[in-house]
Amino acid sequence: MHELGVTFHIMDHLEKVAAENKVTHIRKVTLELGEVSTVIGSYLQNCWTWAAKKRPLFNEAELVLETLPAVTYCEDCQKTYPTVEHGKICPYCGSEHTYLLQGNEFNIKEIEVE
Template structure:
């Protein structure tokens, strides 16, 4: 489960930012999570809840996850389509000359502090 490592990475980063800004408590963290990022939201939420209890800065903090849909671009017909439903093959022209435009992201979008 790499979600625990991801959680620690986020918290470590936010602890540095909080120290630089003299923040004593984080109320809420909003993440953008790509649909095909390989991070499982339910596991991430469980890891966050567990880890937040162990770090005073995050005690009782909320983790909000916004899912970004995976979108693929076809170089042949220049159209975009939903990646999860169609995979690498373009549903419009059948081409395999495609690439992921979005959906693999993992971004800290917003932090609410006291």
């Protein structure tokens, strides 16, 4: 389960930011999670709940997940389309010359502190 590693990575980063800004407690973290990021939201939530109890900075901190839709770009017709619905083949022109524009990332969007 790589969600635990993702959780530790996020918390490690936030601990550095909190120290730089003299923050003693984080109440809520909003994370943008790409639709095809391979991170499973429910697993990430479970890992966060477990890990937050082990780190005073995050004690009872809420994790909010916002899904970023996966969007693919077609190089041939220059249109975008929903990746999950259509996959790699462009629904407009049938081309396979496509690439993912967004939807594979996870970003810390917002942090609420005391």
